[in-house]
Amino acid sequence: MNPSAATRRPPLIRCREVRKSFNGVEVLRGVCLDVARGEVVCIIGPSGSGKSTLLRCINGLARIDGGSIHVDGLDVHDPATDRLALRRKVGMVFQQYNLFPHKTVLKNIMMAPLHVLREPRAEVEARARALIAKVRLQGKEDAYPGELSGGQQQRVAIARSLAMRPEVMLFDEVTAALDPETVSEVLVTIRELAAEGMTCVLVTHEMGFAREVADHVYFTDAGLIVEHAPAADFFNRPHDPRTQAFLAKVL
Amino acid sequence: MMEALARWFADLHERTGINLVVFYDPFDAARFFRGVLLTVEMAALCIVASVLIGAVGAWLQGSRWRCVRALVNAYVELVRNTPSMIQLYFLFFGLGPYIAAHNAHGQAEPLISGFTWAVVCFSFYTGAFNTETFRAGIDAVPRQTEEAAESLGYTRLGAYLYVVLPLALRISFPALSNNLVNLIKMTSVAYAIAVPEILYVSNQIWSDALNVPEMMNVVLVSYVLLVSGFNALMARIERRLRVPGLGC
Numbered sequence: 001m002n003p004s005a006a007t008r009r010p011p012l013i014r015c016r017e018v019r020k021s022f023n024g025v026e027v028l029r030g031v032c033l034d035v036a037r038g039e040v041v042c043i044i045g046p047s048g049s050g051k052s053t054l055l056r057c058i059n060g061l062a063r064i065d066g067g068s069i070h071v072d073g074l075d076v077h078d079p080a081t082d083r084l085a086l087r088r089k090v091g092m093v094f095q096q097y098n099l100f101p102h103k104t105v106l107k108n109i110m111m112a113p114l115h116v117l118r119e120p121r122a123e124v125e126a127r128a129r130a131l132i133a134k135v136r137l138q139g140k141e142d143a144y145p146g147e148l149s150g151g152q153q154q155r156v157a158i159a160r161s162l163a164m165r166p167e168v169m170l171f172d173e174v175t176a177a178l179d180p181e182t183v184s185e186v187l188v189t190i191r192e193l194a195a196e197g198m199t200c201v202l203v204t205h206e207m208g209f210a211r212e213v214a215d216h217v218y219f220t221d222a223g224l225i226v227e228h229a230p231a232a233d234f235f236n237r238p239h240d241p242r243t244q245a246f247l248a249k250v251l
Numbered sequence: 252m253m254e255a256l257a258r259w260f261a262d263l264h265e266r267t268g269i270n271l272v273v274f275y276d277p278f279d280a281a282r283f284f285r286g287v288l289l290t291v292e293m294a295a296l297c298i299v300a301s302v303l304i305g306a307v308g309a310w311l312q313g314s315r316w317r318c319v320r321a322l323v324n325a326y327v328e329l330v331r332n333t334p335s336m337i338q339l340y341f342l343f344f345g346l347g348p349y350i351a352a353h354n355a356h357g358q359a360e361p362l363i364s365g366f367t368w369a370v371v372c373f374s375f376y377t378g379a380f381n382t383e384t385f386r387a388g389i390d391a392v393p394r395q396t397e398e399a400a401e402s403l404g405y406t407r408l409g410a411y412l413y414v415v416l417p418l419a420l421r422i423s424f425p426a427l428s429n430n431l432v433n434l435i436k437m438t439s440v441a442y443a444i445a446v447p448e449i450l451y452v453s454n455q456i457w458s459d460a461l462n463v464p465e466m467m468n469v470v471l472v473s474y475v476l477l478v479s480g481f482n483a484l485m486a487r488i489e490r491r492l493r494v495p496g497l498g499c
Contacts, residue, residue, distance in 0.1 A: 098399035146496010
């Protein structure tokens, strides 16, 4: 045993040689990725390169065909793993918000802690109201998702995930469906979370934002991690020609 | 007030021969009223049971196990492809005799009453339609909404009960109302096995009073009022379930 490796804390998320196919098409072809506690990781890359699929595999929404994913020591794809325990650790925010349209903002946030964690209502409601304030939506407690703008809905979705007190938040292109002017209000919220030390994994097309908040950037293409590096190095000195071509196109 | 009304109907009979006996004769009025109550009771029981059967059936149709799905589909097909009266006869005359006890005189006595058979029959009949209706509603709920619930830690059943079913109910509500209106009207089929509901007691009354045309009017209007009342109730529920931004 290497003593230095033993004293280092293991990564919160550890993906090893992850493989995933849809109808015979391999979309993840052996992906390795580590996320340390408190780290903000951005995954960027062309559409269809498997970024979203990787996120969905990390919280067990999609099964993997090979390799392994561990979250805080839990083997995500071991059938014996307690899925509730896993999903308490991992919050996920989707491109299309996916709020529960028949419930008010407050109820959307309170539902899972009440039904899944079975926590006392008063405590859950206090936490939900604090989260609504945190995402700057005071006064919208009793509004329905259909009455909110996309940016507001996405902030409710973030609050809903946070209400479960996850250890890591996965953001799957959360600004891709938003108007340009509402993108920033969502990014502000994520930036604050990152600053508070929340572990975040973001799939994003917002390069400026990735450069600003990410500790580490992964670039995927055709189901592979082509290159990864600390954010500053990644954007200033990309090595791989595919990364260089991609950045030249989007920056 | 009631007495004045009764006198007016009795007088109508004297003057014109139009014999609306259920409105002035206390015995026939009570008999008819009991029939209406029984219809309402039968309909209420069937509505609750058939909605539950529909919710469970639709859940089982999404089951991982193929044999469970096949079983539900077989039930739906069997029920939808046979007339409700044939089903009622099958249960009452086909199964009923096997579920009987013998009394002190050695005679067979059915253990399950005609009323119970009718409730079972109409509940499962409408339950099959409700299963299909809910299934269509569930299919219209975006898969991502269910995934969001699962990613928050809900089990599949939890996501179904708290997220998918409430949304599916709203989507399929108009079709569900339709099924339930048909159910209320279907209760008159219980006449065929002598359950004393509206039509059956009316038959008793017109046999005694020989006022067939009048009683036909009374029966028709009774159902119009019953179903209108139910529709008003459903419209209220639909309004209460309505949510901004959800198209229904």
